[in-house]
Amino acid sequence: MSGHKLLFSGLKLWTSGRSSWISRLNDGINERGKASFSSCSPKVCIVGSGPAGFYTAQHLIKARQDVQVDIFERLPIPFGLVRFGVAPDHPEVKNVINTFTQTAKHSRCSFYGNVNVGKDVSVKELQQAYHAVVLSYGAEGNRSIGVPGEDLAGVYSAKDFVGWYNGLPNCRELCPDLSCETAVILGQGNVALDVARILLSPFDILKKTDITQPALEALAESQIRRVLIVGRRGPIQVACTIKELREMVNLPDTRPEMVAADFEGVTEALKDVPRPRKRLTELMLKTALEIPGEKEQERRAKASRIWAFRFFRSPVEILADLEHNRTAGIRLAINRLEGSGEGARAVLTGEVEDVSCGLVISSIGYKSLPIDPSVPFDSSKAIVPNNLGRVQQAAGLYCSGWLKTGPTGVIATTMNNSFDTARSLMEDMDSGTLDVSVAKPGSQSICALLEKRGVKPVVFSDWEKIDSEETRRGEAIGKPREKLLTVEEMLQVARK
Structure with a gap:
């Protein structure tokens, strides 16, 4: 089946109301006051929920009042190297999580964990559903x-x-x-x-x-x-x-x-x-x-x-x-x-x-690794070739963070580089280089595709259940948190 047909069938599945999970997710979005599918709102998808992903999202949401941002993450939990790279005895560095949480809870931002882009859904499918796709999945090699x-x-x-x-x-x-x-x-x-x-x-x-x-x-x-x-x-x-x-x-x-x-x-x-x-x-x-x-x-x-x-x-x-x-x-x-x-x-x-x-x-x-055959990748530099975050020879595709620059600098460096990518994206919207006049279905079609493929995303309120459980376990033994160590256990807690 072609990507367009998949999107159409996915959209049809969404609107039919046959899926209790999708209905629940949709209800949650409405309760939280999220803007519904409309022709005038630019939709941006960010792949990766580490500092680069969240800083890109933060800048986009602040810079433009109508943009809707969806963040997709392979793990059920957000924050990337802030959680998995910062030393345990540097808790002050992790305070940036508070800022990222505010972004994730913004009415025009949604988090979808447990979604492996390149496997569960392709970059091309994301490009069909969104006006722009920003790759911010870091360097895991x-x-x-x-x-x-x-x-x-x-x-x-x-x-x-x-x-x-x-x-x-x-x-x-x-x-x-x-x-x-x-x-x-x-x-x-x-x-x-x-x-x-x-x-x-x-x-x-x-x-x-x-x-x-x-x-x-x-x-x-x-x-x-x-x-x-x-x-x-x-x-x-x-x-x-x-x-x-x-x-x-x-x-x-x-x-x-x-x-x-x-x-x-x-x-x-x-x-x-x-x-x-x-x-x-x-x-x-x-x-x-x-x-x-x-x-x-x-x-x-x-x-x-x-x-x-x-x-x-x-x-x-x-x-x-x-x-x-x-x-x-x-x-x-x-x-x-x-x-x-x-x-x-x-x-x-x-x-x-x-x-x-x-x-x-x-x-x-x-070092960064390629995510999808459709995305240009420079193997010698282990980056996606780009000009100020615009992926070369790939209209509507952007990158930020270590995938853009290579693994250099501290969190503040990543913040500035991600803001730069967001600015490039905004310039392209304003100049018409990126056409945002055509309606795009965004997460509606992608969530329908994922459900069809048996993939159940973890939304931010699900992550908050994991966060509460880890904090509870930590307090019991005098630690700030005791992390869940397997994806299976994370999903179990998230779906209680």
Whole structure:
């Protein structure tokens, strides 16, 4: 059956009133005062409910009083990396969820979870039902290290490791072995420092966060006492921010263990770097080279755990144990820098060193994956090719967030990039490049298609049931929430 026929039959199914679920959803929309299907309201569909999706929706709703926005999400729960990427001990970063909730509850916005775009419904079907489709589904793939041994037991991507302790359903069974003494993290960005901090944090700190119970129990039994955070370039090129570094420096029961030689020439180079970078590097220098005061010396002497940056190192091979079953160490190439500042390149010296470790976590970046054969995708850059959020050679199709730019920046960066995409979309509506004069059925036809295919979306009020249940479970054990860990359990709670 063609897409047009499917839409027509879907619309007919909707209006016939044969479906109790669709009738209930329609009633809910009317009760909440949502605008009904009309010829004059532009309809925009957003794929993905992380920060990029919600910020795009927020800007569209504020900028134009007649636009209706539907957000589709693969999981039954919203908020993407705010829920699954932000460290459990950074609850303040998650406050943005309050803003996203206001957007989701707006009379001209609807959330449809448990809908896998590209599988349950195609992008082309969405384009037929909406005036514009914005792809904001983020970066759920892993960048490969590209060295022998990376498939050994004991090697994980930071994305999966973070997903495990944050309750991402498809990472639930990761069960990392934390029985070794030394862990090596490849990469020196904020995610790498988040992972190091979680591995070394005292149990009393973690038990008061929303970290999952299985992860909390595993970390309570962890034998890891030393975490090396490895980067291919030097201190001036480190990718973390000062906030994350300060948290490592002040982490209870830990002490830093730096290599003084890594900081040669850094003081002289500081006069030419921007202020934020200068402050970050000065804190590193102080931590690495200065003799601490008496109180800090005493604190470090009592510490049972160690963290350290290792600069000018690139992975060459993950070394196996005698049975060739699991990780026993990592071989690192020793680099030197060519050039200076942000543009400095790491060049191999030909020397290597081996480090014994039982856990290797690769934090070298996330990457986006193609969603649908009809959507252009640049495999080398792992982005959808676009011009200010307008997908190239695809009228009416837009993108925002990491899918648009690659995995860079913090939530504020994503906010600005998503607002830019929304502005591009508004410009196209205003100029007539995007024709919004023709009536589009929007969620009416898509929900009918989904019902025909046996897919039951989770609406925002259903998510609020999950939210209440998680909060209730958390309060019972002194945590802000205890996350549901399987899609099945989420759906069960949502449909009570």
